[in-house]
Amino acid sequence: GAVVSQHPSRVICKSGTSVKIECRSLDFQATTMFWYRQFPKQSLMLMATSNEGSKATYEQGVEKDKFLINHASLTLSTLTVTSAHPEDSSFYICSAEDLDSYNSPLHFGNGTRLTVT
């Protein structure tokens, strides 16, 4: 089956630093990837839609300058949390749409737990 690899699985960083999270589709091409954020015991909230070769589309209320998304190839999207603060501590999860079967269910990465100290 289709696999999405997300790294790192856990990261701890100091306040004010930047952190990059990678989302890779291993055996399929993904023109579209989605980035979600999840607080404990809450639902997944869409942050942005990432399209290969173009600018990401951010949901209302998400700071695009703080959460930089790059989708430079058909298999890789990255989310960079810039100047991280403790309130950015959360679980971030990506999902990818298969270029060849876009009506198939999205494929999810295993998520990244970010802790900002």
Added chain:
Amino acid sequence: AQTVTQSQPEMSVQEAETVTLSCTYDTSESDYYLFWYKQPPSRQMILVIRQEAYKQQNATENRFSVNFQKAAKSFSLKISDSQLGDAAMYFCAYRRGGANSKLTFGKGITLSVRP
């Protein structure tokens, strides 16, 4: 805008019994898909079952089945013969048909299974 509503935050079921998780949604689209995802403590998102809106027949996957009421915009999940491993958070989700379409999730429900 599409919305997905899960009004029950928590449910509990006795092992081997049956439980039904409720979900309603709102959309003006005719081409869409509905999903139930399971999220165990590992936080991995596991697809449980999927329903295409154009199909009248309710989807089933082993012990999991749905009751899809299109006119009422209701999509409930029935878990039969509940097992301890079914304990998790369950999310109902909606996705419009076509490319570049996002998943919209409900708030989720925490299911516990009593031995």
